[in-house]
Amino acid sequence: MKLPDPYLHNPDEQRIDAPLGRWNLYIGGARRHVPGYVNLDILATPGVDVLADAHELPFPDDVFQRVECDAVLEHVYMPQRVMREIERVLAPGGFAHVVTPFCHPFHEYPKDYRRFTPDGLASMAGGLKVVKTGWRTGPAATWILFTMEFAKMLLPWRWWRILAHGVLGLLLWPLRYLDPWLMNSPHAARLGNHCYVWLQKPKTGR
Numbered sequence: 001m002k003l004p005d006p007y008l009h010n011p012d013e014q015r016i017d018a019p020l021g022r023w024n025l026y027i028g029g030a031r032r033h034v035p036g037y038v039n040l041d042i043l044a045t046p047g048v049d050v051l052a053d054a055h056e057l058p059f060p061d062d063v064f065q066r067v068e069c070d071a072v073l074e075h076v077y078m079p080q081r082v083m084r085e086i087e088r089v090l091a092p093g094g095f096a097h098v099v100t101p102f103c104h105p106f107h108e109y110p111k112d113y114r115r116f117t118p119d120g121l122a123s124m125a126g127g128l129k130v131v132k133t134g135w136r137t138g139p140a141a142t143w144i145l146f147t148m149e150f151a152k153m154l155l156p157w158r159w160w161r162i163l164a165h166g167v168l169g170l171l172l173w174p175l176r177y178l179d180p181w182l183m184n185s186p187h188a189a190r191l192g193n194h195c196y197v198w199l200q201k202p203k204t205g206r
């Protein structure tokens with residue numbers, strides 16, 4: 001059974017008017033197919049179009065109307081450098097949507113270096129205009145993920161951990177529907193799960 005997930009990623013909160021263009025870039029989409037985007041990753045898997053490191057994007061300046069960078073910056077050694085690369089390849093007037101974890105278990109793809117806040121993301125805007133910042137997933141997502149990791153930590157065998165992940169995930173994940181309501185609290189950000197920033201490159205160029 002799959003319940004509808006329109007609320008899980010806080011879509012209304014995150015929405016802005018940022019249409020796709022002819023060329024759009026998705027950074028870090030291994031094992032995914034992302035229609036409408038050039039999918040770039042350091043891992044060669046089905047769905048990846050360009051095998052490259054986000055620290056050195058193999059594209060000319062001012063090409064992409066949209067850049068998506070979702071849950072990648074925590075895995076790169078120099079996030080500021082990746083942000084400057086995103087700024088460089090964005091077309092004038094183009095938008096970047098950058099999502100990162102704040103309260104989230106350690107996870108290596110292939111490394112896990114850090115966490116971010118909305119202000120932290122905005123501080124890396126460089127020459128890009130900060131259009132909007134906020135939370136994509138909130139305290140319920142945080143609570144569920146940490147509860148699952150805590151339970152798995154106590155189990156000695158891999159297959160038990162896989163089973164616990166499946167069973168607890170199934171039992172707990174409907175609680176994520178509490179997030180749109182919990183995020184009305186002014187204190188929700190203290191336990192936010194993933195935050196985002198929307199950035200726009202000035203139309204006049206850099």
Ligand SMILES: C[S@@+](CC[C@H](N)C(=O)[O-])C[C@H]1O[C@@H](n2cnc3c(N)ncnc32)[C@H](O)[C@@H]1O
Nearest residue numbers: 028030041042043053054070071072075076109
């Ligand atoms: C947590 S996954 C994000 C997956 C996807 N964006 C999503 O939300 O489902 C992080 C991805 O970033 C990729 N990655 C890590 N370091 C990278 C780098 N330096 N350049 C490009 N991709 C990188 C990893 O291979 C992995 O596919």
